[in-house]
Amino acid sequence: MKSKSITFQLPSVLRAMFETAIVFLYPSRCRVCDDFLGVASMPYICADCWQDVQYLKPPWCDICGTPDVNGLCDACATSPPRYGQLRTVALYQTTLQQATHLFKFEKKKVFARHLIELINAHIPVDCDIATYDFILPIPIHKKRLRERGFNQATLLADGIAKAAGVPVLTDALVRKRHTVAQSSLDREARQQNIVGAFEIRNPKVIRGKRLLVIDDVFTTGATIREAVNELWTVDPAEVDVLTLARALNP
Numbered sequence: 001m002k003s004k005s006i007t008f009q010l011p012s013v014l015r016a017m018f019e020t021a022i023v024f025l026y027p028s029r030c031r032v033c034d035d036f037l038g039v040a041s042m043p044y045i046c047a048d049c050w051q052d053v054q055y056l057k058p059p060w061c062d063i064c065g066t067p068d069v070n071g072l073c074d075a076c077a078t079s080p081p082r083y084g085q086l087r088t089v090a091l092y093q094t095t096l097q098q099a100t101h102l103f104k105f106e107k108k109k110v111f112a113r114h115l116i117e118l119i120n121a122h123i124p125v126d127c128d129i130a131t132y133d134f135i136l137p138i139p140i141h142k143k144r145l146r147e148r149g150f151n152q153a154t155l156l157a158d159g160i161a162k163a164a165g166v167p168v169l170t171d172a173l174v175r176k177r178h179t180v181a182q183s184s185l186d187r188e189a190r191q192q193n194i195v196g197a198f199e200i201r202n203p204k205v206i207r208g209k210r211l212l213v214i215d216d217v218f219t220t221g222a223t224i225r226e227a228v229n230e231l232w233t234v235d236p237a238e239v240d241v242l243t244l245a246r247a248l249n250p
């Protein structure tokens with residue numbers, strides 16, 4: 001028993017020592033507030049800035065999760081989206097903007113572990129992950145996957161799924177069309193850009209099932225809407241959405 005626990009703990013101890021040594025040898029500044037990072041800090045973002053993350057709490061719109069709304073927001077009351085509920089862990093403010101940028105565009109995979117811990121510690125109160133049959137990350141096109149080396153939504157989905165004991169499906173909803181990065185476009189262009197980007201493979205697996213779609217950032221919702229619409233073409237029982245961050249007034 002004893003030797004087993006040592007075998008499992010050693011890599012993380014070594015990794016922590018290595019990360020500490022790197023920070024000590026190459027002192028750098030926090031990407032958010034520009035203060036020097038302490039030796040015990042996460043790389044790139046200081047502990048104080050992590051404390052600034054604003055986690056969402058009810059009330060929020062019953063469907064789309066817009067904060068400070070009782071019942072339904074105007075948009076959902078007039079034309080409800082096709083997901084049952086969309087929930088978000090935190091606001092997309094400076095710390096999470098930097099963290100997701102470092103993670104996604106600067107390929108700092110070290111952020112995956114930290115963001116997963118942050119999500120699992122702050123799952124919205126009415127989002128019971130264990131009740132879903134499958135968790136589906138928003139897919140990226142294989143060309144982008146080759147460039148980036150990983151899909152950030154899949155890494156987050158894996159961490160959320162593992163904690164809740166729910167399987168992840170990555171081969172049922174796929175990106176069939178390579179599109180320009182949504183982050184480079186305005187609201188209207190995003191909608192145009194994403195139309196027809198997804199495709200369902202293996203419809204039998206998801207028919208009649210409760211699905212939870214995972215993405216990193218909810219901005220205009222165009223990507224999520226398109227993916228959810230595509231999923232409904234094969235009659236799942238339910239499609240809900242959980243994202244790490246949400247932009248207000250994008």
Ligand SMILES: [Zn+2]
Pocket residue numbers: 030031032033034035045046047048049
């Ligand atoms: Zn800072």
Ligand SMILES: [Zn+2]
Pocket residue numbers: 061062063064065066072073074075076077
């Ligand atoms: Zn709403």
